[in-house]
Amino acid sequence: MGKKRVGGKGDSTEQKIKRDFVERSIWEEKGISRRDFMKFCSAMSAALALPVTFAPRIAEALDQVKRPTLVWLEFQDCAGNTEALLRASSPTVTELVLDVLSIDYHETIMAAAGHQAEAALAKVLKEQKGKYIVVVEGSIPLKDNGVYCCIGGRSALDIAREVCGNAFATIAVGSCASFGGLPAAAPNPTGAVGVKEAVPNARVINLPGCPLNPDNLTATVVHYLTFNKLPTTDSLGRPLFAYGKRIHDACERRPHFDAGQYVESWGDHGHKKGFCLYKMGCKGPETFHNCPTQRYNEKTSWPVAAGHGCAGCSEPQFWDTMTPFYKRLPNVPGFGIESTADKIGAGIAVATAAAFAAHGVVSALRKGDDQSGKKED
Amino acid sequence: MTTMVIKYVWEVPVRVAHWVNFLAIVILSVTGYYIGAPKTLGVDPSRFVMGWVRFIHFVAAYAFTVSVLSRIYWAFVGNSYSSWRAYVPWLTSEGRYRMLETFRYYTFMSRKVPHVTGHNALAGATYSLVYCLFLVQVATGFALYAEHAPASVMHKLTGWLFLLFSNQGMRLTHHLLMWLFVAFAIHHVYSAWLMDVKERGGVMSGIFGGYKSVPEKE
Numbered sequence: 001m002g003k004k005r006v007g008g009k010g011d012s013t014e015q016k017i018k019r020d021f022v023e024r025s026i027w028e029e030k031g032i033s034r035r036d037f038m039k040f041c042s043a044m045s046a047a048l049a050l051p052v053t054f055a056p057r058i059a060e061a062l063d064q065v066k067r068p069t070l071v072w073l074e075f076q077d078c079a080g081n082t083e084a085l086l087r088a089s090s091p092t093v094t095e096l097v098l099d100v101l102s103i104d105y106h107e108t109i110m111a112a113a114g115h116q117a118e119a120a121l122a123k124v125l126k127e128q129k130g131k132y133i134v135v136v137e138g139s140i141p142l143k144d145n146g147v148y149c150c151i152g153g154r155s156a157l158d159i160a161r162e163v164c165g166n167a168f169a170t171i172a173v174g175s176c177a178s179f180g181g182l183p184a185a186a187p188n189p190t191g192a193v194g195v196k197e198a199v200p201n202a203r204v205i206n207l208p209g210c211p212l213n214p215d216n217l218t219a220t221v222v223h224y225l226t227f228n229k230l231p232t233t234d235s236l237g238r239p240l241f242a243y244g245k246r247i248h249d250a251c252e253r254r255p256h257f258d259a260g261q262y263v264e265s266w267g268d269h270g271h272k273k274g275f276c277l278y279k280m281g282c283k284g285p286e287t288f289h290n291c292p293t294q295r296y297n298e299k300t301s302w303p304v305a306a307g308h309g310c311a312g313c314s315e316p317q318f319w320d321t322m323t324p325f326y327k328r329l330p331n332v333p334g335f336g337i338e339s340t341a342d343k344i345g346a347g348i349a350v351a352t353a354a355a356f357a358a359h360g361v362v363s364a365l366r367k368g369d370d371q372s373g374k375k376e377d
Numbered sequence: 378m379t380t381m382v383i384k385y386v387w388e389v390p391v392r393v394a395h396w397v398n399f400l401a402i403v404i405l406s407v408t409g410y411y412i413g414a415p416k417t418l419g420v421d422p423s424r425f426v427m428g429w430v431r432f433i434h435f436v437a438a439y440a441f442t443v444s445v446l447s448r449i450y451w452a453f454v455g456n457s458y459s460s461w462r463a464y465v466p467w468l469t470s471e472g473r474y475r476m477l478e479t480f481r482y483y484t485f486m487s488r489k490v491p492h493v494t495g496h497n498a499l500a501g502a503t504y505s506l507v508y509c510l511f512l513v514q515v516a517t518g519f520a521l522y523a524e525h526a527p528a529s530v531m532h533k534l535t536g537w538l539f540l541l542f543s544n545q546g547m548r549l550t551h552h553l554l555m556w557l558f559v560a561f562a563i564h565h566v567y568s569a570w571l572m573d574v575k576e577r578g579g580v581m582s583g584i585f586g587g588y589k590s591v592p593e594k595e
């Protein structure tokens with residue numbers, strides 16, 4: 001990072017030097033060097049699909065300690081998104097961004113419990129109305145008055161209406177909070193839905209994925225801290241910086257797809273060579289997510305890199321629409337499990353040919369067809 | 378025996394659209410089948426097998442789309458045989474009677490060969506169904522095509538279709554329709570042959586040269 005870029009507009013060289021080398025920011029107090037911090041800021045501008053020149057602006061925003069309040073709600077979930085967020089092997093800048101926020105309520109990681117915890121939430125609602133951010137993990141059941149998920153004697157729906165309805169914004173993390181996810185899979189016994197459907201008046205941004213990529217949550221928060229507004233989204237409420245592109249179009253196996261080189265069965269020659277997983281049911285061509293570029297676990301890997309097709313987890317109702325995971329196309333509804341579109345289609349074609357062949361034989365043998373009847377009309 | 382006279386029935390745009398459709402459907406079905414169930418044909422990663430197959434699919438797709446749309450346009454400006462009225466026989470009582478008449482002939486319930494100069498009533502009705510399916514195929518095709526560029530005009534025009542279909546349901550529909558077109562092609566060639574033989578009306582040559590022989594009265 002050039003020194004010049006770091007400073008604010010009217011800064012003198014002296015001030016810039018002071019800012020860069022003398023002043024200790026909260027980051028340095030936490031043991032992160034200025035260099036690592038700036039690296040993080042450029043990584044974030046890349047994640048947000050902004051030019052690198054935005055890095056100083058991000059740095060400036062993060063240097064100011066605003067500590068907006070963050071509340072983390074868990075409903076019908078597996079805590080996989082919390083897990084993804086806390087996965088780190090060593091403390092990371094990502095985690096520290098969450099330190100910039102004041103996490104006043106998080107069922108899984110907070111020290112308080114029971115009434116004490118609920119009191120903390122009530123306090124946020126009262127004092128920070130319209131200013132705090134809520135992160136929701138898990139779906140919200142609507143059936144039977146929402147009895148299938150209750151916390152402290154209140155239904156998830158009830159809590160979500162109050163907490164999300166009064167927040168500055170709600171970030172739905174994971175596919176369950178975004179679209180209902182696994183609990184909403186057919187036959188959806190609890191009537192599970194995502195946050196936006198449960199609380200239509202809330203301002204919701206969806207970060208689906210199973211789990212979400214925590215880098216995308218960090219980037220969303222950084223975007224908010226830097227620009228004071230939420231990133232632009234697609235029609236499904238997903239930020240474009242993370243969900244604006246198809247996996248298939250950024251996939252490292254794409255050259256094999258275009259070349260016509262496919263894994264035909266698990267462990268075959270092509271699989272060992274890293275060929276395209278299209279025939280093994282990869283749903284990359286129908287899934288919008290930044291997995292190929294952002295990757296999981298500190299950019300270590302992602303499913304397709306590891307040799308498994310994409311399951312389409314960031315798309316609505318993926319459990320119902322993307323299955324079978326190991327076949328390209330879904331089964332044809334109303335036919336047996338093993339009926340592929342091609343079997344049925346070929347059947348229709350053969351049956352048609354047979355029917356018309358039979359018709360042809362009869363027609364050929366039939367005498368006396370003529371148009372004489374035509375004269376009558 | 379009725380005396381036959383030669384009559385100009387299928388105008389140039391009708392015939393061109395027919396043969397462009399034919400060629401495009403053959404190419405789209407072959408390439409589409411490969412897109413749906415590819416074989417590893419690329420010997421090394423620098424090949425572009427799927428790339429070319431998809432490219433050909435998309436070029437044929439544009440040709441097909443233009444052809445289908447022009448034929449629909451011609452249904453409003455062309456001669457009476459190619460008019461849209463021939464494709465909705467069920468709207469008039471005479472048309473309904475003719476559909477029944479043809480149906481009885483096809484199912485061997487009647488020996489009276491229904492002669493018409495353009496399409497027979499049942500054929501006309503079938504073609505309007507087939508054209509609807511063509512439009513569905515074009516719409517789903519472009520919706521899938523547009524997914525590579527979510528900010529494009531094409532995606533804006535077709536994105537609403539994803540309210541009707543799930544992403545995978547759209548692919549399944551696009552794929553199954555191909556088989557319906559194959560079945561239709563079998564039926565279509567057979568029926569044309571049958572009419573050619575039984576009516577001696579030049580159904581087959583008509584689509585090449587435009588002329589059909591028709592009973593003198595008409």
Ligand code: HEM
Binds near residue numbers: 285414439518519
């Ligand atoms: C007679 C017309 C057509 C036939 C028979 C046909 C057939 C097919 C078939 C069988 C597939 C493979 C589907 C699968 O298994 O996923 C396919 C894929 C495709 N077709 Fe067509 N097609 C036709 C017209 C069109 C048109 C007009 C377009 C418009 C651009 C189009 C665009 C596509 C695209 C983009 C794919 C790839 C879908 C994917 O990414 O999975 N097709 N086509």
Ligand code: SF4
Binds near residue numbers: 249282
């Ligand atoms: S592995 Fe999947 S996402 Fe990657 S190129 Fe093949 S089909 Fe597309």
